[in-house]
Amino acid sequence: MTNAPDHPMLEFTSxxxxxxxxxxxxxxxESTIITHGMPWPQNMETAQAVETHIRETGAIPATIAIMxxxxxxxxxxxxxxxxxxxxxxxxxxxxxMAFALSQNHLGSTTVAATMMAAELAxxxxxxxxxxxxxxxxxxxxxxxxxxxxxxxxxPVIVVCAGAKAILDIQRTLEVLETSGVPVVSIGVDEVPAxxxxxxxxxxxxxxxxxxxxxHFWNTRKSLGQQGGLLIANPVPEHDQIQSEIMNRYISxxxxxxxxxxxxxxxxxxxxLAKIFELSDGDSLSTNVSLICNNARMAGEIAVCLANSK
Ligand code: PSU
Ligand code: MN
Numbered sequence: 001m002t003n004a005p006d007h008p009m010l011e012f013t014s015x016x017x018x019x020x021x022x023x024x025x026x027x028x029x030e031s032t033i034i035t036h037g038m039p040w041p042q043n044m045e046t047a048q049a050v051e052t053h054i055r056e057t058g059a060i061p062a063t064i065a066i067m068x069x070x071x072x073x074x075x076x077x078x079x080x081x082x083x084x085x086x087x088x089x090x091x092x093x094x095x096x097m098a099f100a101l102s103q104n105h106l107g108s109t110t111v112a113a114t115m116m117a118a119e120l121a122x123x124x125x126x127x128x129x130x131x132x133x134x135x136x137x138x139x140x141x142x143x144x145x146x147x148x149x150x151x152x153x154x155p156v157i158v159v160c161a162g163a164k165a166i167l168d169i170q171r172t173l174e175v176l177e178t179s180g181v182p183v184v185s186i187g188v189d190e191v192p193a194x195x196x197x198x199x200x201x202x203x204x205x206x207x208x209x210x211x212x213x214x215h216f217w218n219t220r221k222s223l224g225q226q227g228g229l230l231i232a233n234p235v236p237e238h239d240q241i242q243s244e245i246m247n248r249y250i251s252x253x254x255x256x257x258x259x260x261x262x263x264x265x266x267x268x269x270x271x272l273a274k275i276f277e278l279s280d281g282d283s284l285s286t287n288v289s290l291i292c293n294n295a296r297m298a299g300e301i302a303v304c305l306a307n308s309k
Contacts, residue, residue: 002238004153005213006128007199009070009101009120010071010073011070013059013062014063014075015060015181016060019121020122022122022305023027024059025057025058025060025125025299025303025305025306026059026061026062026123026125026302027059027060027123027126027127027298027299028062028063028064028114028117028118028123028125028127028156028163029047029054029061029062029063029119029127029128029295030063030108030109030110030111030113030114031063031064031065031075031083031108031109031114032091032109032110032111033047033128033129033291034046034047034063034080034083034108035083035084036089036091036108036238036269037092037129037287038267038288039273039276040084040085041084044084044085044225046056046287046288046291047063047080047084047293048080049288050127050291050293051063051295053292053299053303054294054295054296055299056299057213057296057300058208058297059125059299059301059303059306061074061295062074063080063203064114064121065079065083065089065106065107065108065109066090066092066097066101066107066108066109066119066155066203067079067082067083067106067107067221068104068133069101069102069104070101071120071121074122082106083106083108086106088121089112090105090106090107090108091107091108091269092107092108092110092113092146093112093146094112094116094146094147094149094266095146096151097116097117099126099234108148110145110146111126111131111145111147111150111158112145112146112147112149112150114126114128115147115150115151115154115156115228116154118154118156119140119154121278122158122287123248124147124155124156124157124217124305125156125157125159125298125301125302125305126156126157126159126298127159127291127295127297127298128158128159128160128294129153129160129161129194129287129291129294130160130164130194130299131151131160131208131251132145132146132147132161133145133147133148133163133164133168133172134146134148134167134168134171134172134174135166135267136166136167136177137168138167138168138171142295143264143267144172144258145268148172148179148230149179150229150230151179151181152181152225152227153227153228153229154228155227156229157228157229157231158215158228158230158231158296159233159301160194160231160232160233160294161192161194161232161233161234161235161290161291161294162185162194162199163191163193163231163232164190164193164195165193165194165195165199165247165250166253166268166304169173169193169201171200173191173201173204175208176230177204180225180227181227181228181230182204182205182216182220182230183203183204183205183230183232184203184204184205184206184207184229184230184232185205185206185232185233185234186207186213186231186232186233186234186297187206188203188206188234189202189203189206189233190202190203190232190295191204191294192232192233192235193246194235194290195241195246196240196243197237198233198243199234199243205227213229213303213304214301214305216229216306217229217263229251231297231298231301233293233294233297235286235289235290235293236289236290236293239266239285239286239289239290240286241279241282241283246279246283249275249278250271251308252274252278253271253274253275253278254271257270257271257274257277272304
């Protein structure tokens with residue numbers, strides 16, 4: 001049974017509050033993908049489509065953002081429109097979520113900040129597109145996403161489509177292994193690479209069904225283990241972009257980012273926008289497909305967990 005959460009900074013929709021109090025399945029969703037990951041109007045359409053996919057599994061979607069000094073758990077259409085249209089939202093991670101709350105600044109949550117909010121709210125399952133990780137060249141730039149540290153400490157199941165191929169996937173896996181974070185690919189032996197199903201890198205673990213994931217999670221918890229679980233769910237075959245094609249766009253985008261001196265938080269959104277441009281929008285349709293696919297998987301896992309309680 002999930003605890004009914006009562007943190008003063010959390011603001012729930014009544015549907016989600018009731019669902020959590022009754023132990024019904026709820027899936028958290030991030031909002032950086034809305035403010036920094038996709039252009040208007042596809043960002044809003046995708047956010048709504050993702051919620052519909054979750055509902056179809058029997059779970060309830062909870063999109064998370066920082067608005068009016070509160071951590072909003074569940075956004076209505078008006079909130080979603082504000083977030084989708086604004087150019088002014090802060091991209092928030094562990095380092096700055098409390099800053100945005102204290103300054104009353106509009107902010108979207110990355111994987112790290114969404115995990116923090118989900119834990120506070122008592123939500124165990126979270127669907128996203130891709131996590132942040134070790135950037136290519138990260139061994140010298142030290143650009144390693146706070147998402148990885150968050151996975152180490154925060155007990156949430158994160159369903160993604162693997163590490164984005166703009167990252168150094170091997171080093172990202174090494175950091176996760178050191179941190180004790182299990183990486184489980186669904187139905188495939190290789191870690192999927194976001195836009196492509198194959199990365200050439202063997203997955204540390206593989207499971208085939210949501211039921212098995214729920215059972216693994218419950219087993220981990222019964223051992224008292226802390227931290228998160230990363231589920232890597234490959235993009236549906238008919239929507240993937242072959243890795244050879246993708247890698248060409250990625251190399252070009254990274255070269256240009258280095259030339260322009262793009263640094264810090266700006267790197268991931270900048271690369272995504274550049275790749276969108278280079279691929280003539282194909283990267284965006286693939287992104288939409290994989291997020292919807294992850295939403296369904298996360299919904300199924302949340303339903304299995306609720307049934308196991
Ligand atoms: N994947 C996408 N679009 C995004 C992100 C990931 O397809 O917008 C976001 C997620 O919110 C992730 C963040 O947590 O990028 C990672 O940013 P950074 O590398 O700066 O930690
Ligand atoms: Mn970074």
